[in-house]
Amino acid sequence: MYKILPMKFNIRITKTQNSRLSEVDFNNIPFGRVFSDHMFVVDYSEGEWKDPQIIPFGHFSIHPAAMALHYGQAIFEGMKASKSVDGAPLFLRPEMHAQRINASARRMCMPEIPEDLFVEALHNLVALDSAWIPPQEGSALYIRPYMFANDEFIGVKPSQNYKFVIFTGPVGPYYPKPVSLIAEEEYVRCAVRGGTGDAKVAGNYAASLLPARKANEKGYDQVMWLDSDEFKYVQEVGTMNIFFVIDGEVITPELNGGILAGITRDSIITILRDKGYTVTERAISVDELIEAHDAGKLQEVFGTGTAAVVAHVSKMSIRGRDLELPAMEEREVGVLAKREIDGLRAGTIADTHNWIVPVKALETVSI
Ligand SMILES: Cc1ncc(COP(=O)(O)O)c(C=O)c1O
Secondary structure, three states: OEEEOOOOOOOEEEOOOOOOHHHOOOOOOOOOOOOOOEEEEEEEEOOEEEEEEEEEOOOOOOOOOEHHHHHOOEEEOOEEEEEOOOOOEEEEOHHHHHHHHHHHHHHOOOOOOOHHHHHHHHHHHHHHOHHHOOOOOOOEEEEEEEEEEOOEOOOOOOOOOEEEEEEEEEEOOOOOOOEEEEEOOOOOOOOOOOOOOOOOEHHHHHHHHHHHHHHHHOOOOEEEEEOOOOOOEEEEEOOEEEEEEEOOEEEEOOOOOOOOOOHHHHHHHHHHHHOOOOEEEOOOEHHHHHHHHHOOOEEEEEEEEOOOEEEEEEEEEEOOEEEEOOOHHHOOHHHHHHHHHHHHHHOOOOOOOOOEEEOOOOOOEEO
């Protein structure tokens, strides 16, 4: 049996008969390996999105010539739903993710997904699987919207057919302890001037894997990407934007087309400015970082992103030198930024920017 929501897009809902929820231990969730009961799927053909549905989570089949597998027209988003202290499920700035996936779509010659369909699908899916949102502090329901080219065709051109999917899965804290970084002075991703660094496209991440593996082999957790022209200016880190605190000033690389416009980055810049900090978006070179470190002025380094929220950096390797960073007890800005985002999600800090969107109750009508 399926149900129809009395909403604009008539998303058909087929509920699972076999919930897997009881198999999950919310106190011990391996990141990215546990998936909730349902997923949203909609196909694009003949110039329109057709028959949006929520169905039990499971495999779908694709043709061996599906274009995404060959030419990489594949984009995605990463976002979270969490529960406030009184148990209400909510999103943080969901419309920003809808806008960003459409910006990625434009860059990759893919069709945009109507913003209200994206948001409506999120509400329905998360309302249906709200029992999958872990209540533990620092845990959340991770949400993965994505789209890929589905034409059965060999040849380099934009596909005519696409599949858009959203699935979700409970996750615990991403980086339980501070991370170490190594500045990458040999490889770049596709994030070069005029490239695809400001879009959330699958190929960017594929190109990051080899340097990331080499960084791990040298004992560092993550790569800190530098610009591709001079290997001089800092871009971002793995799946995070990066912030430095130098002599009381908060500095983050400007959005220059080569890095992703992180939604957490934007929230944290706003929060810190509200709190009276000077936050500067500008190019920052590794030389400046070394100089600030040696002068004792590099007070904090942290990454920001949906998965980690704020990940403190314990040390950075630049040009073969390990720069040790101040102890956690001395860090004020990154700690405050994380506390504010967590507090907004928990409902314990006032939402002055209207970023919190409560998940709408699922009003289903049987047919
Ligand atoms: C390359 C990259 N940079 C930065 C971010 C942080 O973006 P957001 O704060 O929107 O999660 C992400 C995560 O999506 C990312 O993949």
